[in-house]
Amino acid sequence: MTIVTYVLATVVGLAAGFAGVGGMLGVGMSWRLPALLPLGGVSLVLDPLAGVFLAMIGFAAVPASLYALGDPRQARRGRGAYLLFVGAMAVVPLAGNALTFLLAWELMSLASYMLVVHDREAREAIRAAWVYAVMTHAGVVCLIAGMLLLGTWAGSFEVDAWRVAAPGLAAGSRNLVWTLLALGFAVKAGVVPLHVWLPLAHPAAPSHVSALMSGVMIKLGVYGLIRISLDWLGDGPLWWGAVILLAGAVSAMVGVLSAIVDRDLKRVLAFSSIENVGIILIGLGAGVLYHAAGLPALAVIGLTAALYHAVNHTAFKTLLFLGAGAVVHATGTRDMEALGGLIKRMPWTTACFLSGAVAAAALPPLNGFVSEWLTFQALLQNLLIEQPAVNLVFALGIAALALTGGLAVACFVRAFGISFLAVPRSDASAQAHEVPRAPRLAMTMLAVTCLALGLGVTVIVPALARVGTDLVGVVGTLALGDALVLDVSGNFASLSVPVIAVALALAGLGVFGGLVVTGRGRARPYETWSCGRMLQTPRMEYTATAFANPFKRVFDFFYRPVQQIDIAAHPASRLFVQRIDYANPTRSLFDDWLYRPLLAGVNRGVRVVRVLQSGSANLYLTYILLALLVMLVFA
Amino acid sequence: MLRQLRTALRTGVVTEPGVPAEAAPLEIVGGRLREEIHRRFKRSLHIRQVDAGSCNGCELEISGLIGPHYDFERFGLHLVASPRHADCLLVTGPVTLNMAEPLRRTWEATPDPKFVVAVGDCGRDGGIFRGSYAVVGGVSSVVPVDAVIAGCPPSPAALLAGLLEAIGRRP
Numbered sequence: 001m002t003i004v005t006y007v008l009a010t011v012v013g014l015a016a017g018f019a020g021v022g023g024m025l026g027v028g029m030s031w032r033l034p035a036l037l038p039l040g041g042v043s044l045v046l047d048p049l050a051g052v053f054l055a056m057i058g059f060a061a062v063p064a065s066l067y068a069l070g071d072p073r074q075a076r077r078g079r080g081a082y083l084l085f086v087g088a089m090a091v092v093p094l095a096g097n098a099l100t101f102l103l104a105w106e107l108m109s110l111a112s113y114m115l116v117v118h119d120r121e122a123r124e125a126i127r128a129a130w131v132y133a134v135m136t137h138a139g140v141v142c143l144i145a146g147m148l149l150l151g152t153w154a155g156s157f158e159v160d161a162w163r164v165a166a167p168g169l170a171a172g173s174r175n176l177v178w179t180l181l182a183l184g185f186a187v188k189a190g191v192v193p194l195h196v197w198l199p200l201a202h203p204a205a206p207s208h209v210s211a212l213m214s215g216v217m218i219k220l221g222v223y224g225l226i227r228i229s230l231d232w233l234g235d236g237p238l239w240w241g242a243v244i245l246l247a248g249a250v251s252a253m254v255g256v257l258s259a260i261v262d263r264d265l266k267r268v269l270a271f272s273s274i275e276n277v278g279i280i281l282i283g284l285g286a287g288v289l290y291h292a293a294g295l296p297a298l299a300v301i302g303l304t305a306a307l308y309h310a311v312n313h314t315a316f317k318t319l320l321f322l323g324a325g326a327v328v329h330a331t332g333t334r335d336m337e338a339l340g341g342l343i344k345r346m347p348w349t350t351a352c353f354l355s356g357a358v359a360a361a362a363l364p365p366l367n368g369f370v371s372e373w374l375t376f377q378a379l380l381q382n383l384l385i386e387q388p389a390v391n392l393v394f395a396l397g398i399a400a401l402a403l404t405g406g407l408a409v410a411c412f413v414r415a416f417g418i419s420f421l422a423v424p425r426s427d428a429s430a431q432a433h434e435v436p437r438a439p440r441l442a443m444t445m446l447a448v449t450c451l452a453l454g455l456g457v458t459v460i461v462p463a464l465a466r467v468g469t470d471l472v473g474v475v476g477t478l479a480l481g482d483a484l485v486l487d488v489s490g491n492f493a494s495l496s497v498p499v500i501a502v503a504l505a506l507a508g509l510g511v512f513g514g515l516v517v518t519g520r521g522r523a524r525p526y527e528t529w530s531c532g533r534m535l536q537t538p539r540m541e542y543t544a545t546a547f548a549n550p551f552k553r554v555f556d557f558f559y560r561p562v563q564q565i566d567i568a569a570h571p572a573s574r575l576f577v578q579r580i581d582y583a584n585p586t587r588s589l590f591d592d593w594l595y596r597p598l599l600a601g602v603n604r605g606v607r608v609v610r611v612l613q614s615g616s617a618n619l620y621l622t623y624i625l626l627a628l629l630v631m632l633v634f635a
Numbered sequence: 636m637l638r639q640l641r642t643a644l645r646t647g648v649v650t651e652p653g654v655p656a657e658a659a660p661l662e663i664v665g666g667r668l669r670e671e672i673h674r675r676f677k678r679s680l681h682i683r684q685v686d687a688g689s690c691n692g693c694e695l696e697i698s699g700l701i702g703p704h705y706d707f708e709r710f711g712l713h714l715v716a717s718p719r720h721a722d723c724l725l726v727t728g729p730v731t732l733n734m735a736e737p738l739r740r741t742w743e744a745t746p747d748p749k750f751v752v753a754v755g756d757c758g759r760d761g762g763i764f765r766g767s768y769a770v771v772g773g774v775s776s777v778v779p780v781d782a783v784i785a786g787c788p789p790s791p792a793a794l795l796a797g798l799l800e801a802i803g804r805r806p
Contacts, residue, residue: 522747529719529744532737 005079009065009086016090017058023051024467030096037103040157043096048467049231050093052307053223056314057093059449060215061086063442067322068208070438071329075206078115082209085111089212092220098147098157105143105220109136109188112217115209116201128200135197139187143224146180149173150232159232166234174233178240181228189221190274191281192251193590199258202270203334207325210266214273215318219310222280229288230303230471238292242393245285249400252278256407257558260414261548261586264334265324268415269317272360275404276313280306282397283375286382287468289393293385296472301488302378303468304461309371311460312453316359316368319446323353326439327419330432336415336544341424345432350420352443357412359450362405365501367453370486372405373495374461377488410551418544425538457486457497545584552586559586661792665710668799672711675802676722679711683721683745687738687777688770689728692788693755697725699791707795718745723801726778729757729764730771742778750781752801754794759783 023029023046034041046054068075068082075082088107095101113136117129151157153173154165166174183194190198198218202210229240255275259268287302326349327342328334343350359366379401382394424430434440453460458481481487485496530536552561564583570576612623672680684697700707701714715721718741730738742751753774756762761772774780784797 524747526743529717532740534736 002076002079003069005083006065006069006075009068009083010062012083012086012090013058013061013065015058017055017062019046020051020053020055020058022046024048024055024463025051026466027051032096037099040097040099042100043158044091044094044100045096045159046094048470049223049226052311052464052467053093053219054090056219056311057086057089057216060212060314060318061089063318063322063445064208064211064215066442066445067211067325067439068206070436070440070442074329075208078118078206078209081111081114085115085209085212089216089220093223096159098151098159102140102144102147106140108217108220109140112201112205112209112213115213116205118206118209119204122204124200125204128197128204132197132201135187135194139184139194141184142180142187143184146177146184149180150177153177162232163234166232171237174236178228178233178236182225182240182243185221185224185228186247187221188218189225189277189281190218190251191221191247191277192254192274193594195251195255195274196588196590196595198274199262199267199270202273202321203264203266207266207321207328210270211318211321211325214270214321215314218273218277219280219314222277222284222306222310225281226284226303226306226471229284230291236288236292238289238387238390241285241288241290241292242390243285244281244288245393245397248278248281248283248285249397250278251275251281252404253400253407254278254558256404256411257551257555260407260411260551261559263336263544265327265336265339265415265419266321266334268336268411269320269324272320272408272411273313273317275408276309276317276360279372279375279401279404280309280313282401283309283371283378286375286378286394286397287472289382289385289390290378291472293387293390295384297489298378298381298384299472300465300468301374301381303471304465305371305374305378307464307467308374308461309368311464312359312367312371312450315446315449315453316356316366319352319356319443319450320360322439322443322446323349323356326435326443327353327432329435329439331426331428333426333428336418338426339419339424339429340422340426340538340541341429342420342432345424345430346434348434348440349443352440352447353420354416355447355450357416359454361409361412363409365451365454365497365504367450370454370457370495370497372401374486374488375401377493381489381492407551414544414547418542418547422541423536423538425541455497455501457495458482458484461486549584552584558589560589561586661705661795664792664795664799665707668712668795668802669710671799671802676711679713680723680798680802681713681715681721682723682725683715683718683741684725684727685718685738685741687726687728687734687758687774688731688764689755689757693727693758696788696791696794697727697754700794705791705795707791710795712798718742721745722749724749724751724778725754726751726774726780727754727758729761729767730774730777731769732771735771735777738774738777750801751778752798753780753783754797755789756785756787759785762787 026048027046029046031044032041033043036042065086084107088104088111091104092101092108095104113129113133116132117125119125147157150162153169154162156162156165187194202214205213225244229236229244252275255271255273255278259271259275262268262271283302283306285302287299287306290296290302291299324334326346327339330342330346330349331339333339355366359368362368362372364370376398379394379398382391385391424432481494484498485494487494528536530540533540552559561584564581564585566581567577568579570578684694686694699705700712718724724742724745726738728734742749751774753759757764758774761767761770764770765772771777782797782801784794786793789797
């Protein structure tokens with residue numbers, strides 16, 4: 001039964017993926033069932049933008065389901081919710097009216113909630129699921145309010161009617177609707193400071209689910225932001241784009257800074273997802289700003305960069321989560337300080353994880369590099385907008401993107417180096433074994449996809465640019481170079497990934513060949529130098545905490561680390577130390593300065609309101625009478 | 636403050652006059668050392684110092700080499716932090732029992748080609764500690780020694796001269 005479910009999910013994923021590619025290439029489709037539900041019934045519309053996201057969902061669901069097939073015992077619990085999750089996600093981008101959208105959105109949230117409480121005995125998972133449920137429903141409240149307002153003012157709950165009616169609405173009401181919907185989507189996308197659920201929920205869910213949550217579900221928040229900023233609400237003011245760009249810049253930096261110090265492998269990946277959503281939003285913000293400033297050709301480039309990074313992030317983050325899942329499966333721990341030495345025990349997983357890490361660190365010739373490059377090219381042309389305030393926003397975006405790129409490399413060097421290289425730090429890691437064939441196949445597929453998305457940039461970028469053109473409505477086509485070279489805005493910048501790949505491969509071969517030729521017979525294997533010590537133990541290795549410490553010091557205004565040293569001395573003399581406990585935890589800025597005061601305020605408010613509920617039936621009858629009187633007077 | 640200024644002005648410079656650069660024996664030895672190093676090693680000679688149970692007298696003299704007076708880095712010599720980077724091991728002390736194995740490991744960890752210089756009377760044969768129950772005795776009883784710089788301790792100038800001899804003796 002479990003196997004049937006996951007095979008079904010694979011088939012659904014394949015179908016959705018191919019339908020999505022079809023939609024992306026311009027196959028329009030719409031399907032209505034007005035009688036099924038009130039408020040307009042079910043309405044599904046396939047357009048190019050929906051196609052991109054549908055393809056992402058479908059093609060990410062295939063390896064995730066394959067991965068689950070490799071471990072049927074673990075994946076048995078929650079298989080129904082998984083199927084519902086994949087199905088609901090596939091409906092979200094297709095939704096053609098408010099009810100269909102909200103219904104699919106809520107089903108997706110509920111199904112993923114079920115999957116987060118997968119391990120229902122673990123206190124951590126229960127807390128994660130609780131935070132996730134509260135946050136996601138706060139987001140849904142914003143979405144419902146925004147869509148009801150928009151539907152009322154536009155006179156219809158159909159998306160097509162919104163497009164027609166939106167330009168006629170007052171600026172204030174459009175801004176209000178945009179703000180409400182943007183808040184709702186930002187929660188799902190994990191935009192800082194609404195990201196707190198993400199690092200809790202993703203590690204708690206089983207790996208094939210966290211791969212989908214991180215790889216695809218949060219992208220649907222981005223999808224919503226694209227829709228409201230460029231499609232449903234018509235042309236917006238400049239500040240919409242500025243808000244998106246700045247939120248992206250903050251998310252990117254906060255995400256990567258948090259990822260760099262965390263010890264939990266899956267939480268590192270979850271924080272990295274926040275970072276990548278930030279990068280996507282920087283591209284999207286640039287696109288929206290250019291659109292508002294009347295530069296549609298540049299808006300298409302910004303939007304293309306955002307879509308391309310979204311696609312790339314789906315590929316490499318799904319891969320990384322599946323790789324982390326394989327590690328957890330083999331060792332039983334997510335703590336990087338207990339891993340190490342996996343390269344000799346799980347070579348296949350290590351190779352796949354490494355290619356995902358290289359892509360996530362935006363190194364050529366893999367896909368992450370290309371889309372970050374494109375984002376930079378979109379940002380760097382901001383001087384064509386002659387407004388100093390807007391240029392400043394762009395400058396901040398460029399600086400944030402550059403800093404993020406550098407820190408992401410450090411983050412993945414740490415995640416890969418500490419987890420996979422050197423000597424095992426624990427028995428569990430020493431006894432690790434390679435995962436079965438199905439997960440290996442899933443990871444290999446994704447690794448190949450990462451490489452293909454990087455090398456095939458001249459095919460993919462024009463296709464995504466067509467989607468952007470369709471949305472922004474620019475006349476004519478955008479020249480993006482020939483089969484080998486990608487050109488941005490004529491002669492502004494160009495990039496040829498295949499040439500870089502060939503150059504890198506030749507340089508690597510040259511170095512390797514040179515070593516083989518000159519160093520033959522001169523290498524002498526000898527143990528690692530340990531200052532002449534007799535014993536070499538894993539405790540002498542570089543730890544994840546030590547690697548992160550310089551960052552903790554440089555950015556201590558962000559981490560606000562606390563030193564906790566506890567020394568237990570021998571009863572006879574304090575000079576004989578028996579045990580030293582050292583901890584250097586960081587404190588979350590957002591918990592301390594945003595959520596704790598907010599929750600304390602809510603608690604105080606609730607305590608006041610509780611006075612109403614005294615438990616006396618007589619009092620309640622009085623309330624009913626009063627309410628009735630008020631209704632009679634005012635109605 | 637005025638009093639301090641007056642004292643400073645009255646006292647003047649009290650450091651010893653420097654030796655003319657060309658005439659000093661140090662410069663002559665150093666110059667030859669530089670030529671020899673350049674001839675044999677193309678660039679510079681990297682030295683890892685190993686204390687195999689020394690009283691630190693030799694270390695005091697070796698650290699004098701890095702100071703401003705001798706400043707042996709100008710002759711192309713360089714003290715490094717790991718045997719992995721070294722061409723030469725400078726070993727002091729009457730190799731104690733506890734340091735015998737680490738010394739052997741350090742020698743193993745140094746890439747070939749390499750040479751070992753034993754420094755001080757202790758390094759030569761155990762010095763005044765020879766025959767003690769706690770020492771192995773002499774660097775050459777643990778690793779092959781290419782040159783010995785005797786003295787208790789050898790002065791920095793003697794160290795430089797000894798290094799020159801050691802390099803000159805290299806095949």
